Amino acid sequence: MQDLDPILQARDLSVYYDTKKVVTDVNLDVARNRITSIIGPSGSGKSTLLRCFNRMNDLIPSARVEGQVLFDGLDLYGHNVDPTEIRYLIGMVFQRPNPFPKSIYDNVAFGPRINGFKGDIDELVERSLRRAALWDEVKDRLKTSGLSLSGGQQQRLCIARALAVEPSVILMDEPCSALDPIATLAIEELMHELSEDYSIIIVTHNMQQAARVSHYTAFLMVEEARVGFMVEFGESRKIFTNPEDERTEAYITGRFG
């Protein structure tokens, strides 16, 4: 594997819910301006790991994180770090599209306004919607509710909303699982375009999707004794044609368990 330029680095990262360990000693480098997918069976800690990358686990009272997450060398869990600021730099898109019950325009303008954005907000909204490949479909109805859009459009609106605060990383937790195949392909195409300027991590159950969109893939697993440990990480091309570990092979060929 060629050397990767990491923007995020998990170092001996473990996560507990109360006393239960759900992510175990993960060491993972996330490449800058590339798409990294996290795959693995249910309960293998994929989403929990993803949430570590912008401290979303802080919002779960019982969650405790051990180890480090370095963002361009800065420890996200360090003392002087404001998790809210982190979430602007490292945005998130969720499984089900969750636009605010506001207009399309206000959905996108929301984050920048809270942030005290001083520039041309119209221009920012247009740019974000264009980047999310939604502008042409909504430019004549920016004042209508975000909830009036189709599922695929809503998800792109959520991506535009994340982009509006100008993050450098976008975390996606099963972003297509509520979408039909065409809307799914549109999001995948968009991810591909966005990866020129953003680093993207996607959690997906859809192996074909991971193979299609991501440059790198991390495979997490759960065993009786250990939960949420990383079995293999590598270029997706390699993982999906010739994985090193037989557990990876068993999982991606559907012969797991």
Place this chain on the structure above:
Amino acid sequence: MVRADFDRSLEELQAELVGLGEMVERAIIKSMDALERRDLAVAYEVVAEDDLIDAKRFELEEKCIDLIATQQPLAIDLRTLLAVLQIAVELERMGDYAEGIGKICMIIGDDVPVETPKELPQMADMGLTMLRRSLKSLVERDTDLANAVWDSDDDVDELYDGVCRQIFLDMGQHPKTIEAATHFLWVAHDLERIADRATNIAERVIFLVTGQSGGFGDHRENE
């Protein structure tokens, strides 16, 4: 096993591929038999039966495409299907060489102007052994055996060079036999190609098992 159906399909596919290999093996044996005995009826059979080999190859290809489209194979499954596709083509081409020998028999006819060079049956035997071993290496996922097939290709090449030299020499000494000798040159060429195709099959087995493509040179450099 949660993909029992798919696993069964892969097993059946491999069995059919081995079946195709046996058809090709029989074609080579018959073509050489026809050549040595100048048996036009057998030669004609070889030529006619090549259609069955071609049909079987396309049948295997369709099954591979169906499985790729419906099962979205990855990793070892993907490599298996690609290997089957490619090996089916190699076998079909070997069948064509046997057919070529059959056609040469029909051109030579049943009179015997010159004796068949003794190296030709030797080359055929070696090619057949390589074919059998390459398919065995596939069934047993045996890379050592696949490597051994590759090694024996040099022996066939050596015999080929020798028989060509001898034929050219004979041509010079007995100009009347030039036409017949030219036909034997073609047979030697076909047999040499059969051995090459067996080597290609062995290469595909290495790819299937290890994921390394690029042929034996690359594979060995990595060892």
